[in-house]
Amino acid sequence: MPTIFPKASPSELQGLLVLINEHKGTEDVARLADDLDLEIDEILPSLDYAETLGLVKVSDGRATLTDTGRRMLSVSIRERKTILRDLLRKTTLFKTILRALESAPEGRLTEDDVQRLLAFTTAPSDSYVLNIINWGRYAELFRYDSDEHALIAIRSRSQGRSPPSSPPSAPGTPGARVAPAASGQVGDGSGSPKDLAYPANAVAT
Amino acid sequence: MVMSGFRKLRRGVLLGVPLVVVASAALTLGPRQFGFVSDLPEAAYYLSFSFTRMVVAYALSLGFALLYGYYAAANRGAERVMIPVLDILQSVPILGFFPVALLFFVDAFSHTGVPWIGTNLASIFLIFTSMAWNMVFGVYESLKSLPGDLREATDSFGVRGWQRVREVLLPATVNRLVYNSILSWTGGWFFLVAAEIIASSTLPGIGSYLSTAAADGNGDALVAGLVVLIILIIILDFLLWRPLSRWAEKYRYDTTPSGDADAATTPVRMGIAPLRRAVAGIARRVRTGFVTASAPIVSLGNYALGAGPTRRRSAVTTGVRYLTLGVILIVCWLILIAAGVAIYSIFIHPLPAAAVRLIRLLPEALGSSIGRLIAAYGISLGIAFPLALFLTRRPKAGRVGMPLVEIVASVPATAVFPLIVFALLTDLGPQLTSILMLMTGMIWYLFFNLLSGLRAIPPDLDEAARSYGVRGWPYYRRVLLPAIFPAFITGSITALGGGWNTLIVAEYLSVTAGTSTKVIYQVSGIGQLIDVGFHENLTSVYVAALLALVAAVVAINEVVWKPLYRRAVEKYRYD
Amino acid sequence: MALIEVRDIKKDYPSHHGTISIINGVSFDVADSDFLAIVGPSGCGKSTLLRIIQGLERATSGEIRFRGRPVDAVSNEMAMVFQSFALMPWLTIKENVAFGLTARGWTPEKIAAQIDRYISVTGLVGFEEAYPRELSGGMRQRVGLARALAVEPAVLLMDEPFSALDALTAEGLREEVLQLWRDPELPPEAVILVTHNIEEALAMADRVVVMSHRPSRVLSVVPVTLSRPRERKSEAFYELTDYLYSLITEGSPPPSAGAKPAPSETLSTGPGDTQ
Incomplete structure (x- = not known):
C-alpha cells in the first residue's frame, strides 16, 4: 500500500476543520464543498489527510470531527502545532523521514536523500515534496535549509514529550512567556473589553 | 527540482569540455606544439592591464547606474529628461566616438607629465559608455516596476532612510542589476579590446598585445593571448557571474501576487545560463526603448x-x-x-x-x-x-x-x-x-x-x-x-x-x-x-x-x- | 472620545474628463476595542479610505483624527495587512516580521523579543529563516499579520486580507485572526477590516460600515450583535446578510428598515455590543 502523503497545506487542513465545525461538527462532504463554492475534489485532499491524521472521520460521504479534531480547534494556534506534531509523528511518512534524519550524518538530509526517501510514496512530484517539507517545518519536526535544500534534525528536543515552539536556533523561548494565556485566555475575564469574545469552540469546553 | 550534486558535476564536465577543445585547437594552431606556453606570462601581464580597466569602468558604471537610475525613478521631472537622453546615448555606435574621447583625454592630461592617464581614462570612459546605460536601465526599471504593495508596505511601516535603501530599494534592483551587469561586462570586453587595438601601443593591454602579435606574425603570442583571455572569462563566469546570478534569484519579485498553495511549491529554477538571460534582457530593453524612443x-x-x-x-x-x-x-x-x-x-x-x-x-x-x-x-x-x-x-x-x-x-x-x-x-x-x-x-x-x-x-x-x-x-x-x-x-x-x-x-x-x-x-x-x-x-x-x-x-x-x-x-x- | 474619527472624507482623482469623485463625504467613528468592517461594491474606494485613515494617501478634503489628534502623516499607531501580503521577497520571515520594528527605534533586545513573540503567536515557528516564496499563501498572510502585530499598533488595518487565498485557507485564517483578536494580551485596540465579502464582515466584525457605489458615502453603520462564535448557518445570520445585500444593491436602506438599522433589535442579543 502506498504511503499516504499530504496533498493539501496545513492552512487548508485547518480551514477544513473550521468549516466542519461551523456545520456543528458533522456535515455531508458535498454540502461542505458547496458552502465555500468549491468543487468536491478541491476539498478532498485536505479531507483525505485530515482523515489520515485522525482529525476527521468520513463515512457515507459525511465528514465528522473526531475528539482530536475538536480539541485541535479549541486550543491556541501554538498548541495546534503541538497536537499536529504528535499526530504527524505517528504517520509512516514522517516516521520514515525522522528515522532517516536521526541516523543521517550531522542530522542532515540532502534533497537527493529526501527524494529517494519519498520515492516509495506514489510518485510525489516536486511540489508534493516541498509540501511535505513544509508540513514538517510547520509542525517543527525538522528544520530546512532552503539554500542547501537540506532537512536538518532538531536535535536538542527529547523524543516525544517536548515543549512547543521554537527550534533550538531561536534565542529565548517565547512560548513559556505567552503560553499561559493560550488556552486559558478565553473568557478569563481579565477586564479588557476584548473578552467579550466567546470561547473558540463551545463544543469542546 | 534542484540540481543534484551529480547534475552539477555533469554540468561542470560539460563546461570543461569546451575548455579542452579550445586548448587543443590552440595547440594545433600554434606553429610549434606548446610554443605559446612561454608567451603565457607576458600575455597574462598585458591582460592584467585590461582587467584593471574593466574593473574600474565597472565600478564607475555601477555607482553611476545606482545614482542615475534611482534619481530617474524617484523624480518624475528628472525622469522626463534623463530617460530619453539615455535612449539616444545607447543607440549611438559608441566605438566611433572613442577617438574623440582619446583626443580629449590625452589633451587634457598632456601637461601633467603622465600622458598614460589620458589614454587610460579614454579607454575607461569608452568601456563605461558601453556598460553604464544598460545598467542604469536595470536599476531604473526595477525600481519603477517595484510592486505598489511593497512600496505601500514600506511607507505603512514607516521604513525610511538607510533601512529603506538596504531592505527595499537595493534588493529590488539586485536581480536586474546582476543580469544587466553580465551583459555589460560581456559588451565591455568587446569595446575594451577594440579600444586597445585602435590605440595600439599607447594603451598596453590584451588588445594591443594581440594586434601586435598579429602584425609581427607571432602565432605563439596570439594563441597565448587568446588562451589567457578565454581562461579569465571562464573563471569569471564560474566564480563570479554564475554564483551571482544564482544568488540574485532570491531578489526576484513577482509582479502578480499568487495566493494559492502552488505558488509556494513551485521550485526555484536554478542554473540559468547568465548569458541567455542577459540576451533576454537586451530584447526587453530594445522593446521598451523602441516604444519610448519612437x-x-x-x-x-x-x-x-x-x-x-x-x-x-x-x-x-x-x-x-x-x-x-x-x-x-x-x-x-x-x-x-x-x-x-x-x-x-x-x-x-x-x-x-x-x-x-x-x-x-x-x-x-x-x-x-x-x-x-x-x-x-x-x-x-x-x-x-x-x-x-x-x-x-x-x-x-x-x-x-x-x-x-x-x-x-x-x-x-x-x-x-x-x-x-x-x-x-x-x-x-x-x-x-x-x-x-x-x-x-x-x-x-x-x-x-x-x-x-x-x-x-x-x-x-x-x-x-x-x-x-x-x-x-x-x-x-x-x-x-x-x-x-x-x-x-x-x-x-x-x-x-x-x-x-x-x-x-x-x-x-x-x-x-x-x-x-x-x-x-x-x-x-x-x-x-x-x-x-x-x-x-x-x-x-x-x-x-x-x-x-x-x-x-x-x-x-x-x-x-x-x-x-x-x-x-x-x-x-x-x- | 472615539479612537479614530473619520470626518467628512472626500477623495477626487484627476482623469481625462475632469475629476472623478471616489469618496464623497464619509464619516464614522471607531471606538476602543471596536472590530469594524467596511463593505461596499468594488471600486467604491474602501481600500483608498483605509489608506487615508493611516495617512498613506491624502484626502481631498475632510479629516482623520486619532485619539483626537489629526493624522497628517503616516501614522505609526496603525499597521496594515495587505491583500497581496506585500512581503519583501528577499527578506526572511524573521526579517519581514522585523520590518516595521527597526523603524520604531526600539532597543535590539525589545525588537528580538517582539519578533519571537509574534512569530510564535501566529504559528510561524519553524519558518523563521524561510523566504516568502517557500511559503503557501496562508503562511504568507500569517507573516503579514505577524509583521503588523509586532509593531503593537493601536489599530490593525486589514485590506481584503483573505481574498487572495483559496477558500479553505481563508476559512482557517479568519478563525485564527479572531483567536488573536480575542487574546487580551495582544494588540490591537481596534481592527478595521475592508472586505467585499459581506459574510466575512458579519462573521468577524462588531459593526459594519456599508458604503455605496462611487462616489461613495456611508449608507449605514450596522451593529452586529450576533453572539460569538458566529454561526453562519443561523437564521439571524442569513437575515442580516440579506439586509446588507439589499442595502448595497439598492443603494439605500430598505423602506421597512428606516434610517437606523432595524436588525439590531430583531437579531440576536450577544453581549458583545460595544455600541
Whole structure:
C-alpha cells in the first residue's frame, strides 16, 4: 500500500476543520464543498489527510470531527502545532523521514536523500515534496535549509514529550512567556473589553 | 527540482569540455606544439592591464547606474529628461566616438607629465559608455516596476532612510542589476579590446598585445593571448557571474501576487545560463526603448503627413511614411555634416587635399560598408538559425552544445580579429576577412534571440500543428516563423547594432610603433574612413565619417527596423 | 472620545474628463476595542479610505483624527495587512516580521523579543529563516499579520486580507485572526477590516460600515450583535446578510428598515455590543 502523503497545506487542513465545525461538527462532504463554492475534489485532499491524521472521520460521504479534531480547534494556534506534531509523528511518512534524519550524518538530509526517501510514496512530484517539507517545518519536526535544500534534525528536543515552539536556533523561548494565556485566555475575564469574545469552540469546553 | 550534486558535476564536465577543445585547437594552431606556453606570462601581464580597466569602468558604471537610475525613478521631472537622453546615448555606435574621447583625454592630461592617464581614462570612459546605460536601465526599471504593495508596505511601516535603501530599494534592483551587469561586462570586453587595438601601443593591454602579435606574425603570442583571455572569462563566469546570478534569484519579485498553495511549491529554477538571460534582457530593453524612443518620431510623422494617430494604415502607407521620415532625417544629417565641415574649414584651416579626396569617397564607403553588413548579416542568419533550431529541437544535442556555444559566444569578437587576420587574411583576402569579422560581432545576438524565440513557442501551438498534420514547409511558414518573428526582429536590430560598432575595427587594422603606423590591412568603408581620419590626423574626415555613420544608423533604424518591429509586436505576439 | 474619527472624507482623482469623485463625504467613528468592517461594491474606494485613515494617501478634503489628534502623516499607531501580503521577497520571515520594528527605534533586545513573540503567536515557528516564496499563501498572510502585530499598533488595518487565498485557507485564517483578536494580551485596540465579502464582515466584525457605489458615502453603520462564535448557518445570520445585500444593491436602506438599522433589535442579543 502506498504511503499516504499530504496533498493539501496545513492552512487548508485547518480551514477544513473550521468549516466542519461551523456545520456543528458533522456535515455531508458535498454540502461542505458547496458552502465555500468549491468543487468536491478541491476539498478532498485536505479531507483525505485530515482523515489520515485522525482529525476527521468520513463515512457515507459525511465528514465528522473526531475528539482530536475538536480539541485541535479549541486550543491556541501554538498548541495546534503541538497536537499536529504528535499526530504527524505517528504517520509512516514522517516516521520514515525522522528515522532517516536521526541516523543521517550531522542530522542532515540532502534533497537527493529526501527524494529517494519519498520515492516509495506514489510518485510525489516536486511540489508534493516541498509540501511535505513544509508540513514538517510547520509542525517543527525538522528544520530546512532552503539554500542547501537540506532537512536538518532538531536535535536538542527529547523524543516525544517536548515543549512547543521554537527550534533550538531561536534565542529565548517565547512560548513559556505567552503560553499561559493560550488556552486559558478565553473568557478569563481579565477586564479588557476584548473578552467579550466567546470561547473558540463551545463544543469542546 | 534542484540540481543534484551529480547534475552539477555533469554540468561542470560539460563546461570543461569546451575548455579542452579550445586548448587543443590552440595547440594545433600554434606553429610549434606548446610554443605559446612561454608567451603565457607576458600575455597574462598585458591582460592584467585590461582587467584593471574593466574593473574600474565597472565600478564607475555601477555607482553611476545606482545614482542615475534611482534619481530617474524617484523624480518624475528628472525622469522626463534623463530617460530619453539615455535612449539616444545607447543607440549611438559608441566605438566611433572613442577617438574623440582619446583626443580629449590625452589633451587634457598632456601637461601633467603622465600622458598614460589620458589614454587610460579614454579607454575607461569608452568601456563605461558601453556598460553604464544598460545598467542604469536595470536599476531604473526595477525600481519603477517595484510592486505598489511593497512600496505601500514600506511607507505603512514607516521604513525610511538607510533601512529603506538596504531592505527595499537595493534588493529590488539586485536581480536586474546582476543580469544587466553580465551583459555589460560581456559588451565591455568587446569595446575594451577594440579600444586597445585602435590605440595600439599607447594603451598596453590584451588588445594591443594581440594586434601586435598579429602584425609581427607571432602565432605563439596570439594563441597565448587568446588562451589567457578565454581562461579569465571562464573563471569569471564560474566564480563570479554564475554564483551571482544564482544568488540574485532570491531578489526576484513577482509582479502578480499568487495566493494559492502552488505558488509556494513551485521550485526555484536554478542554473540559468547568465548569458541567455542577459540576451533576454537586451530584447526587453530594445522593446521598451523602441516604444519610448519612437513615440515622438511617430507623432512627428503623423503630424508631417497629416495622419490621425488612431487611423488604421496599410503597410504601404506606413512604409511611405517612414521612408519620407527617413529621407528627411538623412537630409538633416547631411546638412549637419556639410555645416560641420564648412565651419571647420572656415575657422580652423582649409581642408587638406587628402581630406577632400577622402570625404568625396564617403557615399561609396558608406555603400560598401552597408553591403558588407548585409552580407555578414545574411551569413550569420544562415548559420544562427539552423544552429538554434538544431539545439532546441534536439534536447540531447542542446545539452552538450549549449555550454559550448555559450563559452564561444562569451569570447569578445574583437579579441578574435587579430587571429583571423593572422590565420586567414592571406587565404581569404581583405573583403572576406572583414565580412568574417563582422559576423563574429553579429552572430551571437541573432543566435541567442532566435534561441529564446524558439524556446518560447507555446507547446500547444506545436501540438496543434502536429494534430492537424502540418509538417514541413507549411509548418515553418505558418507556425514556426511567425512565432519567432518578434525575436528575429529583436535579434536583427541588436545584431546590426553590434555590426555598426564592429565596422570600425573590421575595416581597418593597424599597429602603431613609436611614431609610425603600420597598416596591417584595410578595406574601403565608413569604418576605415573613421580610422584613417583618426590615425592620419584628418579630423574633418573623421568627423564627416562619424556623422555619416550615425546618420546611417539612425536612418536605417527609422526606415527599416521600427516599422518592422511595430508590425512584429502587433501581429505576431501570442499572449 | 472615539479612537479614530473619520470626518467628512472626500477623495477626487484627476482623469481625462475632469475629476472623478471616489469618496464623497464619509464619516464614522471607531471606538476602543471596536472590530469594524467596511463593505461596499468594488471600486467604491474602501481600500483608498483605509489608506487615508493611516495617512498613506491624502484626502481631498475632510479629516482623520486619532485619539483626537489629526493624522497628517503616516501614522505609526496603525499597521496594515495587505491583500497581496506585500512581503519583501528577499527578506526572511524573521526579517519581514522585523520590518516595521527597526523603524520604531526600539532597543535590539525589545525588537528580538517582539519578533519571537509574534512569530510564535501566529504559528510561524519553524519558518523563521524561510523566504516568502517557500511559503503557501496562508503562511504568507500569517507573516503579514505577524509583521503588523509586532509593531503593537493601536489599530490593525486589514485590506481584503483573505481574498487572495483559496477558500479553505481563508476559512482557517479568519478563525485564527479572531483567536488573536480575542487574546487580551495582544494588540490591537481596534481592527478595521475592508472586505467585499459581506459574510466575512458579519462573521468577524462588531459593526459594519456599508458604503455605496462611487462616489461613495456611508449608507449605514450596522451593529452586529450576533453572539460569538458566529454561526453562519443561523437564521439571524442569513437575515442580516440579506439586509446588507439589499442595502448595497439598492443603494439605500430598505423602506421597512428606516434610517437606523432595524436588525439590531430583531437579531440576536450577544453581549458583545460595544455600541
